[in-house]
Amino acid sequence: MTVRLTDKPIDYHLVTESVRTPRAGAVVLFLGTVREFTDDQQTTALDYDAYPEMAITKMEELVAEAGEKWPILNAVIEHRVGHLELGEVCVAVAVSSPHRKEAFHAGQFLIDELKVRVPIWKKENWIDGQSEWVHPGEEESVRSNTPSS
Amino acid sequence: MTVRLTDKPIDYHLVTESVRTPRAGAVVLFLGTVREFTDDQQTTALDYDAYPEMAITKMEELVAEAGEKWPILNAVIEHRVGHLELGEVCVAVAVSSPHRKEAFHAGQFLIDELKVRVPIWKKENWIDGQSEWVHPGEEESVRSNTPSS
Amino acid sequence: MTDPELTMNLTVKLFARARDLAGTSHADVTLSNQQTVEEMLSQLVIHYPQLASIRESLLVAVNNEYVPSETVIPANAEVACFPPVSGG
Amino acid sequence: MTDPELTMNLTVKLFARARDLAGTSHADVTLSNQQTVEEMLSQLVIHYPQLASIRESLLVAVNNEYVPSETVIPANAEVACFPPVSGG
Numbered sequence: 001m002t003v004r005l006t007d008k009p010i011d012y013h014l015v016t017e018s019v020r021t022p023r024a025g026a027v028v029l030f031l032g033t034v035r036e037f038t039d040d041q042q043t044t045a046l047d048y049d050a051y052p053e054m055a056i057t058k059m060e061e062l063v064a065e066a067g068e069k070w071p072i073l074n075a076v077i078e079h080r081v082g083h084l085e086l087g088e089v090c091v092a093v094a095v096s097s098p099h100r101k102e103a104f105h106a107g108q109f110l111i112d113e114l115k116v117r118v119p120i121w122k123k124e125n126w127i128d129g130q131s132e133w134v135h136p137g138e139e140e141s142v143r144s145n146t147p148s149s
Numbered sequence: 150m151t152v153r154l155t156d157k158p159i160d161y162h163l164v165t166e167s168v169r170t171p172r173a174g175a176v177v178l179f180l181g182t183v184r185e186f187t188d189d190q191q192t193t194a195l196d197y198d199a200y201p202e203m204a205i206t207k208m209e210e211l212v213a214e215a216g217e218k219w220p221i222l223n224a225v226i227e228h229r230v231g232h233l234e235l236g237e238v239c240v241a242v243a244v245s246s247p248h249r250k251e252a253f254h255a256g257q258f259l260i261d262e263l264k265v266r267v268p269i270w271k272k273e274n275w276i277d278g279q280s281e282w283v284h285p286g287e288e289e290s291v292r293s294n295t296p297s298s
Numbered sequence: 299m300t301d302p303e304l305t306m307n308l309t310v311k312l313f314a315r316a317r318d319l320a321g322t323s324h325a326d327v328t329l330s331n332q333q334t335v336e337e338m339l340s341q342l343v344i345h346y347p348q349l350a351s352i353r354e355s356l357l358v359a360v361n362n363e364y365v366p367s368e369t370v371i372p373a374n375a376e377v378a379c380f381p382p383v384s385g386g
Numbered sequence: 387m388t389d390p391e392l393t394m395n396l397t398v399k400l401f402a403r404a405r406d407l408a409g410t411s412h413a414d415v416t417l418s419n420q421q422t423v424e425e426m427l428s429q430l431v432i433h434y435p436q437l438a439s440i441r442e443s444l445l446v447a448v449n450n451e452y453v454p455s456e457t458v459i460p461a462n463a464e465v466a467c468f469p470p471v472s473g474g
Contacts, residue, residue, distance in 0.1 A: 012165070013162045016161070016178070016180075020180075020182060020236065021236070022182075022183070022184065022185040022235040022236040023184065023185055023186065024182055024184060025181065025182060025183075025184035026179070026180070026181060026182070027178075027179070027180040027182060028177065028178070028179055028180075028256075029165070029176075029177070029178040029179075029180075030175070030176070030177055030178075030249065030252075030253075031165070031169075031175070031176040031177075031178075032174060032175060032249070032474050033169060033171075033173055033174060033175070033176060033245075034171070034174075035171065035172065035173060035174035035247060036171040036172055037172065037247075048473065049401055049402050049405075050401075050473070051399065051401050051447070051466055051468065053450055053464075054447055054450040054466065055473075057450045058450075079473060079474075086171040087169065087170070087171040090473075090474065091473065091474050096182075098184060098186075100179065100181070100257075100260060103179075104179075104253065104256070104257050107177075107253070108249075108253050111249060111474055114473060114474050115471070115472070115473060115474040116471065117471070118471060118473050118474075119401065119447070119466070119468060119471050119473075120471055120472070120473025120474070121401060121402035121403075121468070121469070121471060121472050121473065122472045122473065123402070133402050133403040133406070133469065133472075134472040135402065135403060135440075135443065135469035135470045135472060136470045136471075136472055137443060137470045138440065138443045138469060138470065181386045197385065198313055198314050198317075199313075199385070200311065200313050200359070200378055200380065202362055202376075203359055203362040203378065204385075206362040207362075228385060228386075239385075239386065240385065240386050260386055263385060263386050264383070264384070264385060264386040265383065266383070267383060267385050267386075268313065268359070268378070268380060268383050268385075269383055269384070269385025269386075270313060270314035270315075270380070270381070270383060270384050270385065271384045271385065272314070282314050282315040282318070282381065282384075283384035284314065284315060284352075284355065284381035284382045284384060285382045285383075285384055286355060286382045287352065287355045287381060287382065
């Protein structure tokens with residue numbers, strides 16, 4: 001079980017290889033990638049900010065919880081921080097298990113919970129030059145002209 | 150949407166790359182891998198047989214059905230045939246979609262349905278030298294001494 | 299002897315354990331016209347009695363589609379017969 | 387003036403929009419001993435009024451754990467304050 005933050009492009013092939021084992025019959029990999037369109041808003045890039053120590057602690061908690069819920073053999077989470085261009089991988093979650101059902105369940109659990117528990121934030125950079133932090137549940141979206149870092 | 154049978158090792162990195170697009174926010178990859186233990190029986194290798202024309206037809210049906218059920222952007226299935234050693238990838242299913250939920254649903258649908266509809270069969274080669282076709286639902290398991298091809 | 303006009307020679311593709319038991323990947327059966335999948339299976343088991351043990355679980359495909367036992371086999375169809383699948 | 391024995395200087399880590407609004411990643415607040423997260427947030431907003439607009443949605447972590455507003459902040463704790471997360 002390994003979790004990692006990185007400011008370099010994620011090598012998801014390496015992430016996937018690292019969970020493979022002859023004891024596994026199933027491997028599930030989830031990739032979050034930088035999407036160009038959200039409804040009709042066009043993104044040009046994302047910036048991810050993280051609270052590194054707590055993000056690592058929370059991701060470690062998640063893989064431990066997944067291991068208690070399902071008989072998984074290995075799980076790895078790697079999350080990118082910094083500036084990402086369209087199409088780049090922002091997160092890779094890989095899980096191996098003897099049978100496929102628990103690999104799917106654990107993979108979905110890990111990414112679902114990561115999105116609510118792990119202190120990482122994304123800022124959308126829109127095509128009109130504006131940028132905006134994404135903070136789910138905030139009443140109003142506060143658009144700002146802060147240039148992306 | 151592409152489906153493929155191959156007697157060469159599956160390059161799942163290539164399969165995954167082929168579904169990626171900046172329109173996607175999510176990619177799900179499923180790998181079936183040759184598992185060493187099934188309960189307490191130890192496998193040394195698998196042999197896959199297929200009815201190629203029909204397998205392709207059925208896999209094409211599956212990706213078309215997935216595309217009707219969920220707003221997926223791309224889906225690729227590649228299945229190995231022939232002799233596979235422990236740990237090797239027997240099938241890779243990759244799906245991309247704008248959001249993660251449908252990528253997980255479509256990926257699970259494709260592998261679940263592949264396993265009941267697509268005419269491919271596996272023969273387990275056990276450590277005791279015996280080999281056995283896996284035919285789910287057959288009343289009795291018929292063990293034979295046919296050497297693996 | 300049946301009228302040759304009313305019979306067809308059919309080669310049934312066999313796979314996996316069905317092929318191993320029959321000892322061939324292409325089983326030849328002779329059917330009358332308008333015979334069903336069920337009747338084809340009966341002919342198959344007469345010619346290849348080794349298949350009797352798995353007959354109940356055999357699936358039949360005509361032109362790459364699964365068909366139920368009452369389906370009439372059309373002329374020039376590609377017919378295949380195999381045990382439950384186990385890919386993936 | 388409070389008794390210096392009974393106050394602590396706390397540096398609160400800020401992230402994402404909270405950091406941008408406050409203009410700093412490390413906000414200094416002075417708390418009395420035994421004050422709660424809620425009271426810390428009040429001090430924070432007094433020092434950084436730009437945070438008032440997002441105060442209701444701010445999350446607080448003490449030593450890498452989320453804590454509710456009634457939690458008393460222990461001495462020498464690492465405290466962080468940030469809006470709802472959006473990783474992945």
